[in-house]
Amino acid sequence: MIEFERLHHISLAIRDLKQAKQFYGSTLGFQELVRPPFDSEGAWYAIGDSQQLHLLEFPDGETLRKSEINSIDGHFAIWVKSYQNTIQSLEAAAIPYEARPNSLAGFSQIYILDPDHNIIEFDAAYGS
Known part of the structure; x- marks a missing residue:
């Protein structure tokens, strides 16, 4: 049997490394x-302390999605300390988002797209 310890990293395909680094590093x-x-x-x-995000540049974009936010499509989620602070940060950076403060999931959810339409989900406790 495989004994799992933790998720190590998530890899996402991107088209433009400079643009992606601006978004993930500077904006987020x-x-x-x-x-x-x-x-x-x-x-x-x-x-966080032990997980990583790996961005892999595919300039031709053949593996990348093009549609808008769809929470049943592939995505990754990050637990954040404050739902309200995350909303404020996204608004300050002019990043469009889809908010689900009372999600049936049992916690609040916020969805955004990166410049290559990879879906990112931010999760937080209700009322945080």
Whole structure:
């Protein structure tokens, strides 16, 4: 049997590394990590203490989605400390979002798209 410890990283395809680094690093404030010198272009970011986000550049975009937010499509979710502070940060950065403060999931949800239409979900306790 496989003994799982934790999720290590999520990899997302992106079209434009410079644009993605601006969005994830500057706009959302993810901490960039040192990435090994692979033959491909990309960037690594810390999510919390032990998880990572890996961005992989595909300039031709053949593997990337093009539609708007659909929560049943592939996405990744990050638990945040404050629903209200996250909404305020997204609004201050002029990032469109879909808010579900009273989600049937049992916690509040906020969905956004990155520049390549990868779906990001922010989750928080009700009323936070």
